[in-house]
Each structure stands twice: as structure tokens, then as C-alpha cells.
Amino acid sequence: MINDLKNKSLIASGDQKKFRQLMELTSDDLLIFAIGFLRDKETAEEIVSDVFVKIWNNRKDLLKVKNIKSYLFISVKNGCLSHLRKSSKNKNIISIDEFEDFRFLPVEGPLEDNLIEEETVNLIYNAIEKLPPKCKLAFTLAKVNGLKYKEIAEIMNVSEKTVNNHLVNAVNKISGILSVTQKSNEKPVSMNRASLF
Numbered sequence: 001m002i003n004d005l006k007n008k009s010l011i012a013s014g015d016q017k018k019f020r021q022l023m024e025l026t027s028d029d030l031l032i033f034a035i036g037f038l039r040d041k042e043t044a045e046e047i048v049s050d051v052f053v054k055i056w057n058n059r060k061d062l063l064k065v066k067n068i069k070s071y072l073f074i075s076v077k078n079g080c081l082s083h084l085r086k087s088s089k090n091k092n093i094i095s096i097d098e099f100e101d102f103r104f105l106p107v108e109g110p111l112e113d114n115l116i117e118e119e120t121v122n123l124i125y126n127a128i129e130k131l132p133p134k135c136k137l138a139f140t141l142a143k144v145n146g147l148k149y150k151e152i153a154e155i156m157n158v159s160e161k162t163v164n165n166h167l168v169n170a171v172n173k174i175s176g177i178l179s180v181t182q183k184s185n186e187k188p189v190s191m192n193r194a195s196l197f
Helices: 005-012 016-038 041-057 059-064 068-086 118-129 133-144 149-156 160-185
Strands: none
Touching: 005 016, 005 059, 016 041, 016 068, 016 133, 041 059, 041 068, 068 149, 118 133, 118 160, 133 149, 133 160, 149 160
């Protein structure tokens, strides 16, 4: 639905129902993404809301947008960076390259039939939080938001190969941390790379 030409045309022509559907499909992911930058839910909600208002006000431009999902994430990223730039302690942040504090937010929900112990899930989240910022950002976009490499590359303004490198690095580091933890605790971590990623 998101990148469907017919739906883009309907939204561009003022179809509020289709626009609400777009918001419902994307707002939760965009909010989690914004909180990863800002660590403040209220400000993140304002930025996501502002993005949707701007898109509605300029809805005719949607027909020029190839990938609405990427466009939404880029708009939220830019809104977050702009907000951080305006705050006194982060004036030097111009782009995603200068941002060194992206936070991974654990995803809440039922564990797959309790196959993964809560302790293991916490180890995984802690391992993810230790990733370098851009690696963590790519991992979040891929594994939490379910974006394709091409979309992540557009959002991060890097090549798809760089996205792949970030994700390989993330998997290796997380696997390494889990394996060290497993050895030090002498407890088997019931998780392998394939099931995790």
C-alpha cells in the first residue's frame, strides 16, 4: 500500500482516508526511530506529527516520491537532527555522520512461544546497544523496521554495500558478545546466528 502509485495519487488528490491509512501503517515505526535519536517520546511524537502535517500540506509532491517509506524515515531523521542542532549541546550536528548517540529501543511483544529466555533477550539487547552508532542505526532499520537495504541506504545516505557491511558487523559483534557471555556464565545461550538474524 505504501508505495502503490494508486494510493499515492489518491493521497495527492486529497483522500484523507488513504492518508490516515499511511499514518497508521508507519507512525509507530517512525516514532521508535525518532526516539532512538531524541530519547524523548514527547518530542519524537511532535516531530513525527510535524512530518505528517508537512506531507499532507504538500501532498501533491508525493507523486514525485519514489519510495514513501524511505521518504518518511528521511523526513523524521532530518527533523530529529534539526531539533538536536537547535538544542544548545548539539549545535555541530549537521548530518547523520556527526550523530554518535543513536539508541536501540527493545521491541516489546511476546517471545516466540518462549523459545528465547528473557535473560537471552536482555543479553541480545545489551549487545545491540554496544554497537557503533551507524551500525546500530542500520541494524534497527533492518531488523526492527524491516526496511530493505536500498531503503536503509537512502535513509543513511550511504551505499547498499555499506549497509551490508554495517549489518554483517552487527551480527558478528552481537554473536561475539553472546559467545563471550556464554563462556563466562557457562550457560548455553539457546540462540544461533541464523535464528537471531
